[in-house]
Amino acid sequence: MSQATATRNESSTSARSFVVETYGCQMNVHDTERIVGLLLEAGYVQSVEGSEPDLVVFNTCAVRENADNKLYGNLSFLAPRKKSDPNFQIAVGGCMAQKDQANIQKRAPYVDVVFGTHNIGSLPTLLERARIEEESQIEIKESLEHFPSTLPARRHSAFSGWVSVSVGCNNTCTFCIVPSLRGIEKDRPATDILNEVKALADQGVIEITLLGQNVNAYGVEFGDKGAFAKLLRECGKVSGLERVRFMSPHPRDFTDDVIEAMAETKNVMPHLHMPLQSGSDRILQAMRRSYRSDRYLGIIEKVRIAMPKATITTDIIVGFPGESDADFAQTMDVMKSAKFLAAYTFQYSKRPGTPAAEMADQISPAVMKERYDALHILQQEISLGVNQEVLGERVEVLVADHEGRRDAGADRMSGRTPDFRLTHFSVDPANTPRPGDAVTVEITKASPNFVIAEGLPISIRKTVGGDASEARSKEAGPQPLMVGMPTLMQLKARN
Numbered sequence: 001m002s003q004a005t006a007t008r009n010e011s012s013t014s015a016r017s018f019v020v021e022t023y024g025c026q027m028n029v030h031d032t033e034r035i036v037g038l039l040l041e042a043g044y045v046q047s048v049e050g051s052e053p054d055l056v057v058f059n060t061c062a063v064r065e066n067a068d069n070k071l072y073g074n075l076s077f078l079a080p081r082k083k084s085d086p087n088f089q090i091a092v093g094g095c096m097a098q099k100d101q102a103n104i105q106k107r108a109p110y111v112d113v114v115f116g117t118h119n120i121g122s123l124p125t126l127l128e129r130a131r132i133e134e135e136s137q138i139e140i141k142e143s144l145e146h147f148p149s150t151l152p153a154r155r156h157s158a159f160s161g162w163v164s165v166s167v168g169c170n171n172t173c174t175f176c177i178v179p180s181l182r183g184i185e186k187d188r189p190a191t192d193i194l195n196e197v198k199a200l201a202d203q204g205v206i207e208i209t210l211l212g213q214n215v216n217a218y219g220v221e222f223g224d225k226g227a228f229a230k231l232l233r234e235c236g237k238v239s240g241l242e243r244v245r246f247m248s249p250h251p252r253d254f255t256d257d258v259i260e261a262m263a264e265t266k267n268v269m270p271h272l273h274m275p276l277q278s279g280s281d282r283i284l285q286a287m288r289r290s291y292r293s294d295r296y297l298g299i300i301e302k303v304r305i306a307m308p309k310a311t312i313t314t315d316i317i318v319g320f321p322g323e324s325d326a327d328f329a330q331t332m333d334v335m336k337s338a339k340f341l342a343a344y345t346f347q348y349s350k351r352p353g354t355p356a357a358e359m360a361d362q363i364s365p366a367v368m369k370e371r372y373d374a375l376h377i378l379q380q381e382i383s384l385g386v387n388q389e390v391l392g393e394r395v396e397v398l399v400a401d402h403e404g405r406r407d408a409g410a411d412r413m414s415g416r417t418p419d420f421r422l423t424h425f426s427v428d429p430a431n432t433p434r435p436g437d438a439v440t441v442e443i444t445k446a447s448p449n450f451v452i453a454e455g456l457p458i459s460i461r462k463t464v465g466g467d468a469s470e471a472r473s474k475e476a477g478p479q480p481l482m483v484g485m486p487t488l489m490q491l492k493a494r495n
Contacts, residue, residue, distance in 0.1 A: 018055035021074070023067050026211055026247065028094060030162040032059045033155055034120055035093070055089040055127070060096035062177055064349040071096060075108040082110040086134075089113070089127060093120065098181040099353075101140050109136070116140040117182055157401055158472040159436030159465030160207040160243075161200050165193055165231065169213040170220065171250065174288045174355040175320065175348065182213060187221040190231055197238055204468025206436065207243035207398060208235070216249035216258055229257040236265035240464060242438075243398065243418065244268045248275055248315070251291040254299050263306040270307045271420040274299070275315035276343075279334030280327035283320050286359070293334050300338055311341040311386070311419040318375055319348040319368030321359035328371050332378055341386050341420065342449075343379045347372050380448040387421065387446035394442050394458065397423045401435035401469060414450075415439070425453035433457070436465030 018039065022032040035057060056078060061067045075090070082088050091113035092104050098116040105111055112130040115123055118141035126137040155161050168183040169176075197208055210231070212218055219227025235244045244267050249258075251274060262268045274296075278284050281292045303310050316331065335343065347368045350357045397415035413433065414424050425441045433439050438461040441453035 017053045018057060019053040020057045020059060022059045023061040023070060023094070026162060026209070027164075027167075027213065028059055028061055029156065030164060030211060031094065031117075031120060033162070035059060035123060038121065038124055054087065055091070057091045057093065057123070060092060060094035062095035062099045062181060062351070064346065064351075066349070067096060072107060075111065079108070079110055087131075089130065091115065091123065091127060093117075093123065095178065095181045098140060099177065102138055105136050105138060112136055114138040114140070155205075157205075157435075158468040159205055159401070159463070160209075160398075161205045162209050162211050163193060163196055163200070164188065164211045165215060165218045165228075166212040166221075170217070171214060171290075172288050174286065174359075175317065175351070177351045177354050178213060180353065185212075185214065185217060185220060187218055187227075190227065190234070193231065194234055194238070197235060197241065201238050201240040204436070204464045204471075206241060206463055206465035207245070208241065210235075210244070210246040212246075212248075214248075214250045214253065215246050216255075217253045225255065226257055229255070229261040232258070232261040232268050233265050236267050238267075241267055242463070242465075245271065245420075247273045249273075250275075251296050251299055252289075256302065259299075259302050259306050262303070262310075269418045269420070270310040271313070271341075271418070272300075272303055272310060273313045273420075276331075276334065276338070277315060277317050278320060278323070278327070279331035280323070281330075283323055283327050286322060287317075287320060287356070293330070297334065297337055309419060311421070312338060313342045313420065314338070314340050314344070316343050316345045316375065317348050318345060318372045319363035321348070321356055321363065322361040323363055323371075328375075332375065335375070335378060335382065339382055339386055340379065342383055343375070345372060345375055345379070383448040384446060387448065387451050390421070390443050390451060391446055392443065394440055395421075395423070396461075397425060397439050397441055397453075399433045399435050399437050399439060399466075417451075422450040423453060424450055426456055428456055431460070433460045434462070434466040434470050436467075436469035437462050 020032050020035055022028050058071055058074065060071055071092070075092075078088075078090055082090060089112045090108075090110065092111055093115045095117055097104060097114050098118070101114065101116075104114050113123065113126045113136070115126055116139070119139055122139055126139055130137045166185050166187045168185045169179040170185045171179065193210075200208060216228045218231065219225060224230075232244065232246070235241060244265070249272070254274070262270070262272075276296055277287060277289055279293050284292060300312055303312070316335075318328070318331075348356075348363065350362070395417045397417055399413055399415045402414075411427055411429055412424055413427050414422065417423055423441065423443070425439060427433065439457035440459045440461075441457050442455060443451045444454045445452035
């Protein structure tokens, strides 16, 4: 979960503050940047840590059932505040708002605004209308009103940013509710994408991640199967842009020209995140995933031939309806062959309205958990082996703008290598790199989830990303900003 906060200047002496709680994927986090940008453009400014928000906006996800539980649990927590303070406002947006629509207001009648995935730009107007009319506002558009990246944004990071290349999805995976909530795929013109990338680079962003529900299908709307590979190559020409990543591609649409563009474009990173979902061909067919395990492993083999040091990460669903012990064993076998750096594993969650929810042979929670635990143990072993391969190597790490759990008070910072390994490294308090700078370190220890450089950096390279990060940190003045903090959790703790 990521969050952002801000306050609005008003004629009164007390400013109204807000917090945006974000659930789900990078697409949602990027949408939150747009939500905050809209409010900043309307006259809001960032608040300081410790302030009580007068508005809470939930940007929701609908992929898994626990997202529903989390939203309605948090709404219940806020109900007493709403009852005691009629000026306090609550807004719900994102995929769950698109799915549940008026049901949200029925279950939580004190919610002021419900807005969908297609009309983020309406939020400031809806909030004002709800305040003036003293009545809940529900506005759900069934088609895209503004391409999200045409809206103003307040980027979560000063040196690393997401850029949408498309929204929506044309796939019909039987477990997924997203296409019905985000709509069919709509592609941005390449000129618009590159203009945004160049503008970000001019602002000090040195790393971008190209986003799409099915990012490598980019170009399908205007009939150019080679459009995504061309886009990667064009990103390689952007002055000042050091790192280019993308997620998430679909194996069905993965073509050799994308692999060639990755290998031949200097700033495209040697890391591929490509969802597997299952290693069983029978389950892949039931999921309506239009590839089979040999196709998937063939793509990985080609990537590693072109980029021998590339790392692969993936998504896997455990316990899809009808999954047998043999099907699960096949997933384990593919994992052993693929040697993933990491696998983001999810227990199947039944989503109403999807074909999988109506399938026979739903897997029991106990069996699902047993398989999930077994897969996790296997992947931990594989990840450790993959990370041990870089022991003794010197790597460049882009310094992150957040701390690892053990970094504070340990003279240690964190960041990512080009191939996406999380790296913790020691620092000299008298010569500490800034977030957005790059350090060269020697890897001395490995664990399944990260690598460690125990010695001080061999070199520190100041970057324009570091300059941008330093300038951002000065915006708060003497008081810390409430950006990226678990604000709602803090509120619960105080209450």
